[in-house]
Amino acid sequence: MQASLSAVNIVKNFGSGDKTFKAVQDLSFTLNPGESVAFLGPNGAGKSTTIKILCGILAPTSGRAEISGHPAGSLEANKQLGLVFGTRSQLFMHMTIVQCLDLISEIYFLTGPAKKKRIHELAELFDITDLLQKRVRTLSLGQRMRCEVVAALLHKPKILLADEPTIGLDIIAKNRLRELILRWQKEEKSTLLLTSHDLSDVEALCERCILIDHGVKRYDGKLSLLKGDLSDLRRVQITVSEQGILPYANEGKIKSISHEEFIHQYELRSQKLPMAEALSKLSHHYGDRLQDIQISEVSLEEVLAQRYQGRP
């Protein structure tokens, strides 16, 4: 099977001699058709440099990047690539959406009836039909981002690179955009490479993640496995009705983290102690003074923060 995108031993250095800065070091990965992959890393990790190399904006110092078998930056590779940037617009503020989409289609050699058909197809899919005759400057950010995504998909790219596509959107607009991207991906079976600091985007859209730091790949695998040995860690928060109640005596399997006036917090490993048993013990301890229980997993933010720890 032809990979949608492949990065092979990519190295990118800036400067020369003693002042050489190694932005990306021997980075390799492959994205298969239909995959959704998050490309994560802290600021300065080399994410944007890698994305620029994959888009053909930057040339690697050594190694190679290919889009559907074509060298990154070549005409054929650029035709297969769709780009969405949350922080920069492809649209023209003073023109109508349909005029912008018309021009962007032609940039990607899509003309005539096929262009019109595609614009209306995507307009329906992304629910922007009512916006087509409106000027870009009159749209809300959520509406504009849906139009930006449509603009990036007009030429049926085999791979969509989305850089912070939901930045600045409220939760409703974010969820809507994510749903639409998922629907598009399901329909067109394209590949998605997402970079975002909003991990709720990552969890909603991606199954796999590549984590880089200091230009080196630290993790490449299922998002669910990124949590590693923290995946069975559960936090239990108990709200009690009276002050001065002592926390549950620590047996080693249920660890008391904190206890303030009405809130007691515990951590436990669900692999070692089944949750039903843990809850039974806790409810027995608190009796009718137990008012509420909340159970949570370790968040992706915490996992990444732990992995980023120790970096300068």
Place this chain on the structure above:
Amino acid sequence: MTSFSTSLESINFHRRHAWFNLREQFSDIPTAIAANALIPFFVWILSEIWQRFNSSQGNFTLKEIILYIGITELLFMTFVRLGSISRASGDFSIALSRPRSWLMMSFSGLIGRSTGGRIFMLLMLMVAFPLLGSGGQLMVDSVLRFFIVLPWLAVLQGLFALLFAVAQVLWHQTNYFLMPFGKIFLVLGGVWGPVADFSEPWKSVLLKLPPSDLFFQPAYFCVKGHFYGITAGEWLLRTGILAAVLALCNIYFFRYAKREHQAYGG
């Protein structure tokens, strides 16, 4: 696809891109009118000043002066504008990931924007000229002649602006350089330049400089129906050589900027 049909497709695309940019200039008419509302007033003031400075020469009648000032003002107000240049240079990075040449797209965009801006200002001046006492057949003839030189002037303006756009990619900030550049062109080629009461050899020198070919000569042609001291062929040859030099400079600096861009990082 054969190379001929590819070239044809490319020409068609850039023509449509220029048209898109031209239309964009007419997309917010109230703002554009407000931005240009004082231009007729400048034309009136400059015409009055000119009359006093240049009274001994008698090269232009008052009606012609108003038209000449209006056309040169229009050309200057739409020459290497910061907004267009910033937009072209801002597109540089992303354009490298598109299947179209940034150089050509920027060029056609600049041509479209400057042409749109010039037509818009001309329409405003066509309302103002009669109010300033310079309407009638002379204005109609001048406007029609203006449309003859407009496409070629748009190409020349586009090449100059593109050079600044590439410079902005290289140095990030060129607006401090842009203003003196525009003013030098204004001094050497425009309102007070070649037909003012300069003695020789200055007059000949001024007439041979690019600012004269870009501003004075076209405006003179619009008003008088012929170029000053040269034939239309000579003007085309001189501006053609200028265009070729600018095009080569653009290609060279674009390649240089593309290489330099490699140092920008993520």
